[in-house]
Amino acid sequence: MNEKTTADLEQLRDLIDGVDKQLLNLLRKRLDLVAQVGAVKHAAGVPIYAPQREAAMLAKRRAEAESMGISPQLIEDVLRRLMRESYLNEKDVGFKQVKTDLGHVVIVGGEGQLGQLFGQMLSLSGYEVKTLDKDDWMNAKHLFDGAGMVLVTVPIKVTCDVIRTHLTQLPSDCILADLTSIKGEPVQAMLDAHQGPVVGLHPMFGPDVGSLAKQVVVVCHGRDEHEYQWLLEQIQIWGARIVVAEPQNHDSAMQLVQAMRHFSSFVYGLNLCKEQADIDNLLQFSSPIYRLELAMVGRLFAQDPELYADIIFAQQGSLVAISDYLENYQEALTLLKSGNREAFVEQFKQVAQWFGDFAPQFQHESRAMLQSVNDMKVG
Template sequence: MSENSLRDLDRQLVELLGKRIALLGRSHPNELTPDSTIEPSELQKAGVPAFVWQDVVSGCTAALARSPLSVEGEPSRRIAIVGGKGMMGRFFQNRFEAAGHEVRLLGRTDWDDAKTLLGDVDLALISVPIDRTLDVVRDTAKYLPPTAVLADITSIKTPIVEVMLAAHSGPVVGLHPMFGPGVESFLSQKVAICPGRDPQASQWLIDLMDRDGGDLVYCTPEEHDRMMVTIQAIRHFSTFGLGVFLAEENIDIGRSLDLSSPIYRMGIDTVSRLFGQDASLYADIMLANAERRESIARLAETFTRLAQLVQAQDREGLIEAFHQATSTFGDETERAVRESDRLINAMSVLLAADRVLQRQTPPQ
């Protein structure tokens, strides 16, 4: 088949997928079982593997979680992203501009123009490293009109929301996007929302993330910070520690993947992803407050205790520790198996496609 023929066929597929998504959007919720419209025998007859059809079905259904970012009649707002020249700032710039808003970026060298950049904005979004956030909040608030929303996207909320409320007399909201670089939209991405003052004034911002498919979770700054000890500090330290260990053991990561299961590969991908990002960001997350540092120390003590059981060949002790931990997870294990099975299947498809492409690509 020629390249043009393949491109024409792809265009037809795109048009059909668009029609399928539109039809799903008009369906009654009880009718959203679209995979039942095709029998396995029909797939076999057409030479289409079941996983291809399942991916099409899931993708079309997931598309219903998003709406157009731009809403007819909604005013265009002026938004300043302080620290907006970083990766997260660029992400928010992209989504705001896609919704039709005017975006201004204020970096380290732009403070001479702060009065012009900030003096008439509807939203000032602080997107700077944790160790600079409090000072930048105070500096930004000096130039804001009282009607402007002051928001941040830092991973610590209690002290930052307190300072925003003290520094700015207008609307305040603390945000924490629970994702990093590489994400293209808010689709299924968690965003913690900590209301500070006048939540109605920032509702348009919340609505924008919701239309883009965001999974928005409200909490107090205090609850957020308690949960982040586990969600961020402990998890990142565990990943960081495993990566340092593998490096010190001089493990050939590529060769280990040749012999690994998909679960191992997913774990190594998580470790490798961390070491492909900004070291200072993860150091700041782990060192952010005493509660995080103390929890990391307790985790290290747990690893030491378990390692001692291994050294002593204490099989019963290890099994007992296993069973004690099992009760904490309860029904979550069923969800974890279900979700991880889907991830494994998706990874299998991706790896199969990569192998085909590698075979078709002539050597350089």
């Protein structure tokens, strides 16, 4: 570049730096306003996530952006990222306590990551939280005395044994709940062990979420629903969405949503390992969608193997779902080996028809995710 070009670029870059500083000041002002909103919501017990308000605001900003010659998707991307930060900040001021006369909460397995998360959320809502871990059973009688709720979050393989062995002498009005990712056996075990209120919960997220805004908690009703209705309201105040399901329907869905998906990721990672694939080299040639897929597989292996073994081995029905997947894979492989391209195209069309309107919806949703993945690439 010649000297004039260099000077012109430096001048423009200085102007951009000035605008960036203004943006930072505006962001700081917005976060301060969000903190004030959070304080008002805390006092009123308003959920931190308001989907109708968010949708209306985004639609308005998109229209305004378009009228200014700015990409509507750009302003939506920026605002969604800001809102995510806002949800993280809003919980710092705490939440309204729905049930003020509950008594203390005992979290069995409270030293685990999910137990710590729910302990934090309950504490932020003003509840007294006590933890009971595997070496604390000698103190259990004292901890359970006067408890308003006992929340079980222990490994799946020992959940029912813990309930049947240790949770049969709770106060009669105490709520017994669990956070296990299967629901049939644990809910029945709680109903058998405890004569008071019982509810099964399954948080459809990991313990590393910064906020419960937009997350899903599945609820399987057990007994005396009116006694724990406050808990569902409290979870909604945290920003989560409640989905009610029968335990058996939930478990059937989890065979596909969790067990088969995690097992498929395990096998994919196992295959890469046995092939001694060069991940650095794969990333050099990766499209955004492959990078995202590889990231989701890698994410699995960054976590606790015992947890995922529990999820995959927990239900006998998972073996059926995984076996069906293998049979379909083998049939598709046979089709590939036969060289029957026309049959492949026909099956592709059949599956696309089965997906229906979900296919273009998922294409739209994934486009934004893929753009984010591409933005994060370095070099």
